Amino acid sequence: MTSDTRLDRPALILTALITLGTLITLLAMGRVPFCQCGHIDLWGTVGTSEASQQLADWYTPSHLLHGFLFYGALWLVARRVPLGWRLVVATVVECAWEIIENTDAVIQRYREVTISLDYFGDSVLNSGADIAAMFAGFWLARVLPVWASVAVVIGFEVLTMWVIRDGLALNIIMLLYPVEAIATWQAG
Template identity: 65%
Template sequence: MFTRRLAPYWATFFIILLAAAWLLWIGREPICKCGHIKLWYGQTMTSENSQHIADWYTPSHIIHGILFYAGLWLVARRISFGWRLAIATLVEAAWELVENSDAIIERYRSVTISLDYYGDSVLNSVADILAMVLGFMLASRLPVWASVLLVLGFEALTTWLIRDGLILNVLMLVWPLEAVRVWQAG
């Protein structure tokens, strides 16, 4: 049943659905070419990275949700929670579309250590959007200090374990530094 109260949640659902349809339309693989669907794939330097449901980049999408919640609370708190979630989902979906464009894929491959990166599978992109939704929901229920600790903890964990994270990913995409690239390569 479509009610006014549920409209933003239906909008969120359709944004995710349209993002998946667009990614399929532009030729992204629906699932990993390996033919398997894994809940977790923990290796970063392989062609299966960003092809399964969750990976070491999932925490960065949870962070997106926390940051989107904070930003929208600051500038649009009079808008209902549901519509703020829909806006955040639209921004995250737009990022997934841009991230999986040929230009950005080539940028990652040319300026980062992601030489085997050929874009996300549609499954992984949808899971990334859902991870953002999870982060948004967590931020709406956790105290601010817990959200801050979660962001710092995820960044520290991924930086320590895979030498990457949201901050390093953005840095290397926007302003690549050779010293960081060498460090990330181990």
């Protein structure tokens, strides 16, 4: 195997430990393990308080896209670093985001400047699925041709914009620099 395809044991163990540490940290922060509604569904309904409490939701594709983007960025700047260690870096970034995203300050920011008025943070189950989606995106980006990776990223962005009037790009824009025209369009 070439260095680009090898996932050596230490890197995989570290990736698993970072992920586990993140889930424990989220529990320690007071995030609920799973939906307080009393049941676990595969898909959370957008516009409800349980949307980000179930296993997956309409924001799960954005985490898949994180994997594509992390793989691409790390291939550009660190392609000589073995794949497993690039996965460790991607995992650190994704897990840091899951922790930051679930702080009271960021949750409040989402509620103030985005369409996510009923956002109360992710359940630990949802965060775990988001991290797994990043892993899937990272792996897909490794095996798909570049054109297919670009098509997946564009396709998911268009799909989520069409279905829920949101997506990775709009989410980042609205979180960092809210645009009134976007907010008006998202409100329907």
